[in-house]
Amino acid sequence: MERGESLGTLLTDNLLSKLERAYGLTFMQAVKLRTVTGLRTSGGAMILKRYEGEGMKKRLDAIGVALDAVVCAGVEIAPYLKTKEQNMYISDRGGLWTLQPWLSGRHLSMYDPKERKAAAVSLGALHRVPTAKLVEKTSSLRVPPLWEKYRHRLERAQEATYRIGALGELWRPFAERAKQAVRELQGPRFLQALERDNRSGAFCHRDPAPHNFIWQEKSAALIDFDLAGLDVRVHDLYQLLNHALYLNGHETGLFQEMVEAYDRTYPLCEDNRRVLEALMSYPSLVIREWYDYGKTGNRKALLPRLEWAALQEEKRYKEFKGK
The missing domain is CATH 3.90.1200.10 (Aminoglycoside phosphotransferase (APH), C-terminal lobe)
Structure with a gap:
């Protein structure tokens, strides 16, 4: 997989392989952004984000359920993509990783x-x-x-x-x-x-x-x-x-x-x-x-x-x- 210039030490080949297996996707390119990583995958563009600590599990589960409800109601947001085992995240070396669709468009202008x-x-x-x-x-x-x-x-x-x-x-x-x-x-x-x-x-x-x-x-x-x-x-x-x-x-x-x-x-x-x-x-x-x-x-x-x-x-x- 082609990578961006500065992905840091956390995003390893082993982690990327683990993510691919968990989500059933193939990753072609990764680019480190300010607080997240952008991924080009077989399922389209995605956002990968890391959260510190196992204590975040309950919160991510609750947010994931809430976001699913919002999507089902027809509101445009980016929910957590579920793994093949229907989890909201994967665990790796004490961190939790979520994957979300990358919504097309640009940031909002408050001048308009x-x-x-x-x-x-x-x-x-x-x-x-x-x-x-x-x-x-x-x-x-x-x-x-x-x-x-x-x-x-x-x-x-x-x-x-x-x-x-x-x-x-x-x-x-x-x-x-x-x-x-x-x-x-x-x-x-x-x-x-x-x-x-x-x-x-x-x-x-x-x-x-x-x-x-x-x-x-x-x-x-x-x-x-x-x-x-x-x-x-x-x-x-x-x-x-x-x-x-x-x-x-x-x-x-x-x-x-x-x-x-x-x-x-x-x-x-x-x-x-x-x-x-x-x-x-x-x-x-x-x-x-x-x-x-x-x-x-x-x-x-x-x-x-x-x-x-x-x-x-x-x-x-x-x-x-x-x-």
């Missing part, structure tokens, strides 16, 4: 309204499938409470602001909004939305970034479900809105078009709408800049980026609050 709306439709279609009802061990798909993630990011950003006291006035109003949002995410609206979504079986992607969508001329297909789980579904939508704001800057109707496209696909309940309002009050772009500064210490880059982020968050807040 048509593609942004298609991404929202894709999320709604994913959430509408009652996957959790088909997964026996849903505990493998449980995720930490949403408020914990946003409280943690707020705390790290707060710590970073202590290094530059002169920017305190720029930080304080956003800090108050973030604290209020975290409090609301711990309230009954969030718990009711999460309970409703878990009961209906909504399976969430939890990382709907542009590089995890494949644009296929008229629709957007989701890939890379490594972080997927049973979450409040509006969190996926919020993350998509955040990516649009970060990459585009604010423009009139930016959020409304995506929320409406999602809502037509899978209507939001009142509790989910309240959770979305809380999330949209959380100034992610400002917190992201402080959070990144805390890791890099790059003061020169901070101020212009922080001022830009603050402007976008003010516009977001006014639009979503209807002011």
